[in-house]
Amino acid sequence: MALTSRFRRLGIGRPGDPRPAGRRNLRMSFAVTFIAVVAVAAFLSPLLRSATIALKNTDQLTEIDAPLWPATPTTYELEGRTYDVYTVPIDGTNRELALVKKGQKESDFIDPANPDAGLIHWVGSWRSLNHVFRLDPQWNNFSDVWELIDYPRLLFNTIAIALIGMVGVLLSCTLVAYGFARFRFPGRNLLFTILIATIFLPSMVTLIPTYTLFVKLGWWGTWLPLLVPTFFANAYDVFLLRQYFLTIPRDLDEAAAIEGAGPIRILRSVIIPQAWPVIAAVAIFHIVYSWNDFLGPLLYLSAKPELQTLAIGLARFEGIHFSDPNRIQAGVLMTLAIPVVVFLVFQRVFTRGIVITGVEK
């Protein structure tokens, strides 16, 4: 121990050391952070690409020398005629001039800022010149998609299914986790093992009879097959809640029990008030899960466009408008915006939840 502390005083960093000292470490910091910046930029670049496409129209997307950002060539109107504006190098400076008379070897330009100055003669091929672009984002792509896929309806459906399911998951999983965390009964370990084993069960092995059952019950084409099962708990969330409940000291339970509180009362006034972080994590997990869910809505709602969710609506939209990349990417952004914002707002709660399920096993 004495040795390690001496190393530390010498400025030889250890993992987790917040500020390693020395010039060599400064260089290391720069290198490692640079790698991280490049990696994260590459990792998120598809999102940037999606945004730039969503803000363009077809012409802007296919224009040969168009820049990355949504841009339109600047034009200049004079006496009812429209001229393209180019960047022209004259006497060592670049000037933005409107091309009025095209020629093979030499052309005539006019300065839009000072049209009265008359024609400016320039020697050289105008084809070698670059257009002047101005920022011209096509926000209407978003409003088009809003109407084309009936976005308000899909958004309402997605939110409603996510929130009702969230209530179901919170109610059922809290009760079950409380049962596993606080009560002793024969077969508890066996039941818990079975619960965990269901995580590894391929869903297809239970899906066919469940699907057949829902069809026979007349639930096909309704939200019921998506909502009813959430009220019967699931392994992930029960596990997460139970792990957290186990960390809450029993002293308070026992004190409440001595004062005559029953199990439900203890759950409501002792356990739940102390478990908000994990309850919030489960709630957010479910919203993200539900937003992402594709198979369920696909199986049960494919014939009912008015009941579908954003995920299905987006896939359907892509199937019809596959040759319209601008609107597809606008739809993509409108589908992913809410879960991403929810994550960014609650990211601490979210990552803590994953750590509990993933590591403390």
Add this chain to the structure above:
Amino acid sequence: MTATTLPRRRFRALRLSPLARREALWGYLFLSPWIIGFLVFIFVPMIVTFVFTFTNVNLLQDVPLAFVGLDNWQRLLSDAGTWRSLGVTLKFAALQLPVMIVVPFAVALLLNSPHLRGTGIFRVLFFMPYVVPFVAGVFVWQSMLNSETGWINGALERLGVAEPPNWLNDTGWIYPGLVLLGIWGIGGGVIVNLAGLKSIPSELYDAARVDGAGWWAQLRNVTIPLMSPVIFYSLILSIVEVLQYFLVPLVLKNGNGEPGGATLFYNLYLYKTFYTFQNMSYGSTLAWLLFGITVLVTFFVFRISRRFVYYAGER
């Protein structure tokens, strides 16, 4: 004597005092939503799926329900489509599994580096795409991987690659393409790996450094052995997941298996059998084969895990 007392003693242990019986009753009561759910949505359906394999349930045809013996299982053995689709899934898994283990681990190493500044921001940014609904992710990456206009090929061309691959339409490149397309899903693995790395006691690194171990030696002899339980956990979950892979090709290629049947994954074949053709019985047979394969593979990995997983402490 012993033969009679032993069972009796076990029996007595199960007879609970009134107080313990009350506690047990409450326990079962709280568990009841899950127990009912397990029976109705998991246990009984599993049995019914198995029974279905011996029948002729087809929701499209109005034939009387009948037991057909082993017909479905015989069809399974002779059905080239099944084995081809299983091959597709295994081929993809061979590429996807290493990536899903190594990439999150590498990103977590980067995020855990004491030299990294702004760790919190990087952690959020690496995790963020994990919450993007996968349908949206598929369309984003489909555009990104476009052979002519996509940025990936644009970058490759700039790096001097004369003929960059036609990722999603070439049988030779479709699996790397799908792996890239799924890269936004690493977030969960990154967080789990990162938490694992943080739990490694720093004294071990100090000791290794005193012994003259460099970065690579520390990684090999300290980090990887201590991370083996986390890696093992990720491996099991990834295996179960990859064996069920089919939603991405379903969305990407409308489930038609293009190019050249290379995306007709096992679960996609299963899905089409039971949903498109409504053949519940043959679909069930395929589902049970998948279940069997999953159990066998996880069992096998658990067996060999004793050799490479190091559990600090009691285990």
